[in-house]
Amino acid sequence: MAFPALAARLRTFLFGYSGTSLATGLQVILLPWIAVSLVDLPALQLGWVQASVLLPNLVFLLFGGALADRFDSARVAALSCVGLALCHALLAVYLLQRVPSLILLLAYGVSLGICTAFLQPARDNLVQRCARRPRDGTARLSEARVQHTVTWMMLAQYGGQAVGMLLASRFDYWGAELLLLIQVCTLAVAALFFFSMRHSGPAPEKPSQRLPSALLEGFAEVRRNRAILELVLVVGFNGLVHIGVFLVVLPLMAESYARGASYYASLQIAFVVGTVIATVTMLRRGQGNQPGRGVLMCLLYSAVLLVAISFGPTPFGLMVLCACWGAVAAASAGLGRAIVQLLAPEQVRSRIISIYQLSLFGSAAIGALAAGVISEYAAPLTTLLWAGILSFMALLLVSASGALRHLRIGGDTSD
Template sequence: MSLASLPGRLHAFLLGYGCTSLATGLQVILLPWIAVAVVELPALHLGWVQASVLLPNLLFLLLGGVLADRRDAATVSALACLGLAACHGALLWYFSLRLPDLLVLLLYGASLGICTAFLQPARDNLVQRSAHRDAAEVSHHRVQATVTWMMLAQYGGQAVGMLLASRFDQWGVRPLLSLQVGVLLAAALLLYSLRFRTAARPFEKVLPLALIREGLEEAWRSPPLRELIVLVAFNGFVHIGVFLVVLPLLAADYGRGASYYATLQLAFVAGTVLATVAMLRRGQGSTPGRGILMCLLYSAALLVGISIGPTPLGLMLLCLCWGAVAAASAALGRAIVQLLAPAEVRSRIISIYQLALFGSAALGALGAGVVSEFAAPLTTLLWAGILSFLAFALATLNGALRRLRVAQRPG
């Protein structure tokens, strides 16, 4: 599927998705670097700040999935973007008064997490609406290709945001926060343009907990989805948690400032872009589950490699490889969810998938912060690699993802 052949609605979706990702790329650099370099928080407090963005997923992500299934997903996405813009605007206003402290950063992170919990399932539910020219067009190949385009918009937007954030030392925090507000307002307009112009679907007096349970039961009935969600929870706890806390600590140990930390993040995102472009050219294949398992194996090897203590350039190269593996795993996993989740509960299963990833990542960030407080960050990476090898062995023996096959018809 070439860019020129994409439906017009998909262009608006990808541009809106890219704007939200650009804001996320800025946030990924700004929040931890404000905590480490401006407020000068220790490793344990950095873990709490990073976790504050992710912990609200434990409370609100499933509700976000219910809301996106029962209301128009485009409208929910646009409102969530407005909420994120308000959060960045509030921190910008606070910086005009004084420097933030730990409590302010925790409130800021939690507010971002709440808005993101409602944005993620609603935004991802727009994939099939934007991809198909008509309701009957449900080619597995087209869905997989559309997910890959979405991942490219995500990683490309994040790369631009991180590149801009690398100017932190020269520009300061206020222009970058202002830019976040602007791109999120643009994203709100683009995503709102995808709304269905029909009456809102009523909740029919069904309690949200019953709707959440319905989504959980549907996911549990599918062995590949069940194993995927468990594996995603492991990746969130071990890989994202470690990445969020250990990487800025390593950058600080190397003593090269915010620009080096941003360069590491950019190397990671460059790897994600390269892997996504390769998947656009080659496709995802008919055995995406096996691909996810191999990505887990490669991640384990990379974590052990970083734990050895590479040179600054070596760490950049390993981060690039880590990004490529993470992108391939994420694209394959999200395509499996899009293909296997029934349409009537798709947002809820997406929210369960995201909860497994980011909810566990919040706990992983806390755990990585605790371990790194009492041991070297490289030791944390070594243990993460060992656990990843064990997870690969268990998932391979279980076999639900390993045996999964999807039809490959031209779309």
């Protein structure tokens, strides 16, 4: 399906989603590089800065999911974008006057993490609203259409991140202040797109439970569905081992090559190029009817790539391996998010999405801290080797359980 032929509602969603992703792509480069090059933080403190963006997920993601289920997801997403824009604007103003301290960077990271925790479940909950056509009414959506919409969403995410990282590669020439202002403008536009969707879906039902009970209902549903439970555990492992390593070890390796921010941005861009290629491939070929098995294969490929990087590739070789890593990460994320969209009941979908995201980013915060500690006292390449070994062990455990391995999605292929 060509982009101009997409429904107007889906196009609006994709524009908003790509705007938030562009801002994220800038943030992925800016925050660690400000910490490393401007503030000159060591590995352990860099780990704390990276974790500061992720740790708020442990507290606020579940509340974000409950809020999106109880109120209009489009409004929640728009307000979250406004909050992120304010965070970037305040740091830009501060940088015009002086170099930030570790405490300020931690406060900035925590503020970003809080806003993002409310944005993610609300934004992802709009997928079903976009997949449903006006003539569908209350009819059940086909599995193929939901998977197709999720793949478009992933393409908007990775494409936006790629553009953001390309802009961030100009850090040495444009400076952090201009790039932060670009984030502010992009998030403001994304907020307008999301806000325009506020009347495009069914009105949220009046809450029938108090907030604590509503939060527990999401966990109860995850426990009842064995495939979702296994997926949440696999995603948690990916956050702990893979994202944690990626956030801390990669900038340290880039700095060791002494090529500046542009090379670190090139590694991130290579990663995102891989994600775009994998997502376009899934868009053309579909995700298949055994997405759980695909998630497990991605875990295997990640283990192989981590071990390969631990041997210390050349600068160009590291870029190639990062591109491969990006392709694997995109395939795993797309398959996992489609599983959640298809298996989660509508009334608790945002809460299950928030539990999924909590498992990923909450464990990633712990992983970033662990990677910072290990890299402080051992070589970063050693950290990568152990991450690869642990990935092989996790694959064996999850494969033995079998719920994801045997998961089959109905053969519905209707458009």
